[in-house]
Amino acid sequence: MNIVLLGPPGAGKGTQAEILKDAFKLLHLSTGDMFREEVKAGSEIGKKLAEYMNKGELVPDKIVTDLVIGRMGKPDAKSGVILDGYPRTGAQAESLDKALKDSGKRLDVVLYVNTTDEVVVKRLSGRRICKACGKIFHVVNMPSKKENVCDICGGELYQREDDKPATIKNRLEVYVKSTKDLIKYYRDKGFLYEFDGGMQKEDLFKAVKALFNKLGLLNK
Numbered sequence: 001m002n003i004v005l006l007g008p009p010g011a012g013k014g015t016q017a018e019i020l021k022d023a024f025k026l027l028h029l030s031t032g033d034m035f036r037e038e039v040k041a042g043s044e045i046g047k048k049l050a051e052y053m054n055k056g057e058l059v060p061d062k063i064v065t066d067l068v069i070g071r072m073g074k075p076d077a078k079s080g081v082i083l084d085g086y087p088r089t090g091a092q093a094e095s096l097d098k099a100l101k102d103s104g105k106r107l108d109v110v111l112y113v114n115t116t117d118e119v120v121v122k123r124l125s126g127r128r129i130c131k132a133c134g135k136i137f138h139v140v141n142m143p144s145k146k147e148n149v150c151d152i153c154g155g156e157l158y159q160r161e162d163d164k165p166a167t168i169k170n171r172l173e174v175y176v177k178s179t180k181d182l183i184k185y186y187r188d189k190g191f192l193y194e195f196d197g198g199m200q201k202e203d204l205f206k207a208v209k210a211l212f213n214k215l216g217l218l219n220k
């Protein structure tokens with residue numbers, strides 16, 4: 001089963017990806033994470049990727065698509081993948097379709113986890129992250145036992161600069177603008193299913209599972 005996961009920051013996409021990955025033994029393929037690993041490893045392709053990433057530019061479609069398709073051919077992706085962070089544009093969605101077809105694979109479903117600006121602002125502005133181990137907390141929904149101290153490793157918790165309320169609105173606007181074509185592309189093809197990210201994560205998972213069942217994806 002191959003899934004594309006879309007959604008604005010703070011809608012609960014990351015949490016759902018983790019749940020789906022474990023439930024269906026899928027590979028969670030975040031292009032941003034994959035590229036950062038290549039850069040860190042200092043590989044030839046990593047050097048090329050860094051040229052774009054360091055400037056904050058998108059990596060050219062051909063490079064991204066080849067890397068994603070290559071990664072999908074590895075043994076740990078046998079049961080399928082959750083694509084996160086790719087495709088980002090309508091053009092990337094088209095090249096992904098073509099490349100999947102050429103390699104005998106297909107996209108099964110696009111899950112669009114969306115929610116209101118109000119929920120996003122509440123979630124992101126309350127998010128706190130451990131400086132040492134990266135564990136994520138929330139001041140209301142998942143507070144640490146001791147204020148600003150990580151329950152896991154005792155590290156100090158901090159707030160990401162772009163999680164401050166003033167920047168959240170802008171991030172949302174950028175997201176909507178940049179994914180408009182992509183969402184239209186998948187909606188027109190009948191692939192896109194929209195979910196309310198404001199639901200509890202367990203309820204959202206139940207709704208997603210019901211959809212998979214309806215689409216006959218559970219035995220794939």
Ligand code: AMP
Binds near residue numbers: 033060
């Ligand atoms: P992210 O962590 O998703 O924000 O990605 C970090 C960087 O990786 C981006 O700023 C881009 O340079 C590159 N990148 C990740 N995904 C893509 C993609 N689908 N298309 C082009 N560039 C990407």
